[in-house]
Amino acid sequence: MxxxxxxxxxxxxxxxxxxxxxxxxxxxxxxxxxxxxxxxxxxxxxxxxxxxxxxxxxxxxxxxxxxxxxxxxxxxxxxxxxxxxxxxxxxxxxxxxxxxxxxxxxxxxxxxxxxYAFCPPCISLQAYVHVRWEWAFPALLRCHIHKSPLRHGCPTCGEDNPLPFGSSPAVAPVLCWSCGAKLTFTTSSSRQRQIAGAQLFVEQIYRAALRAANPDAALLGAATGTQLRCFVEDLLQLLAWYPSHELSIQSTDPRNLHFAFRTEILTIIGSLIMDALPGSVPRGKQNRLRNGCVLWLRVLALLSHREAGLIETSSQRWPAALRRRLASALNQHVRSRSQSSPFRGRFFRPGLEYIECLEFRDLSAENEIKIRNSGI
Structure with a gap:
């Protein structure tokens, strides 16, 4: 034109x-x-x-x-x-x-x-190939219709934007616009099993928050969906900066480069949330407090002094139970000044590579607080 x-x-x-x-x-x-x-x-x-x-x-x-x-x-x-x-x-x-x-x-x-990520079964059933809006969020790993892992990019050429927009699967198979490879392959059951437990828990509450629904009343007291979404996003963008010693090119599926890395991060986030849930057995609650502190100390060991201050400020938008867990861990972290971290690896991969594929909301709540206090 x-x-x-x-x-x-x-x-x-x-x-x-x-x-x-x-x-x-x-x-x-x-x-x-x-x-x-x-x-x-x-x-x-x-x-x-x-x-x-x-x-x-x-x-x-x-x-x-x-x-x-x-x-x-x-x-x-x-x-x-x-x-x-x-x-x-x-x-x-x-x-x-x-x-x-x-x-x-x-x-x-x-x-x-x-x-975007995409669901192979979904695009094979669409009247015209398109991207569903919820495929744009890094905290969502599964298709809510087919319960299968979402895919990133073409499995053959690696093109990260492979969908042939507007084509009709009823007329022709869905092929990568760049190399012509088939995009509607099925995900193996072993890959599906990797999305379980804590990750599914995070997905459940995060998806509800995106749809403006509040979490179940049993979750973290009077916490709102927005508070939980802020917590998930703050931790996700924070941890995406850091490499994992468990991930390498060999252990990361080249057809879905960032899947395992996101899964690992969401497991940590889900564990932190579940650790803060109210418990009915006192001894069990004490164990969770200890476990939660250990988890937080692992996260805080990654941070500089400035980053720790930013996450503390940002926590003002989190559920109260998670704010208390962070405050307790920060006190212990300051006393111990532990430098050990299970995330620090010999090579900064894929953390620094993955960070280029996220669009960030400001981690700090300072600007929002200043604007509110100034009456703007």
Missing amino acids: KTASAPSQLPFAPRPLPNELFSSWVLRIAHANCVSPEELMIGFQCRHSDLPSLSSLDWGLPLAFLNAMATFSRTSVSSLGRLDLRKRLPQSERALLLRWGVSDRSQRLRRLRTG
């Missing part, structure tokens, strides 16, 4: 699907009109040159942009607005999302899009 010939309205405009990302719909629009996503957006910008440039096609879409895109695609503004992740998470100032690694490739609008 050349700028000189960009139409005022697109000839073909597939309807947005209620559960997809906005950028996924844009790529389906491009496919339907036989142009690249980059050409599509250049044509749109030619027609609407007065609009400011976008920082994201998935988060915080301006109303002026939505109005113009609604006219361009002959779609209602309300339908497009519902695809915005910020509208789906109205209580969140920012979310922890997957993103692309550092790359200058832009033909599929990578700079403007959030990253």
Whole structure:
């Protein structure tokens, strides 16, 4: 689509699907009109040159942009607005999302899009291949429909953005747009067994929090879903900076590079949450307190003095029981100044590599507190 010939309205405009990302719909629009996503957006910008440039096609879409895109695609503004992740998470100032690694490739609008995992059974059953919005969150490892692990990238060429958006599985198999390899392979039962216990517990409460539902009343007293989501995201982004001595290129499935690393992190997070749950047996409660302190000390051993201060400030948005556990561990950590850590490995891998695939919410709550106190 050349700028000189960009139409005022697109000839073909597939309807947005209620559960997809906005950028996924844009790529389906491009496919339907036989142009690249980059050409599509250049044509749109030619027609609407007065609009400011976008920082994201998935988060915080301006109303002026939505109005113009609604006219361009002959779609209602309300339908497009519902695809915005910020509208789906109205209580969140920012979310922890997957993103692309550092790359200058832009033909599929990578700079403007959030990253994604995908469920092979799901894409084989979709009328048109697209990305479901919940596939963009690093704390979710499984498809909530098929209960199978989500996949990252093409199993053959490693392309991390492999889906052929807009193609129909009913007409042709779902193949990687880059190399043509089949994407609807099944995950082995051994891989499925790796997602269990603490990870499933974290997923359960995190998925409920994303849908603005509060956790069960038995969980951490009066804690809200938002408080638990903040805790999960703070710990996930913190631990993603650090390598694990148990992971290497040999032990990490090359077809799903970050799966084992995320699983390990979520196991630690789930253990910390379960350790803080109320108990009915005093001795059992004392054991959990000791175990929880050991877990926290393992985490705190990773941190610099500044990072420990940031996590303490950020904990103001956590459930009270988890704040108390952290405070107790911080006191002991300051006294012991332990330098040992089970995470420190000989090679910084895959921690530093994985960190490039996360989009971060500010770990510290200091800015939020300052704004609130200033009355802004």
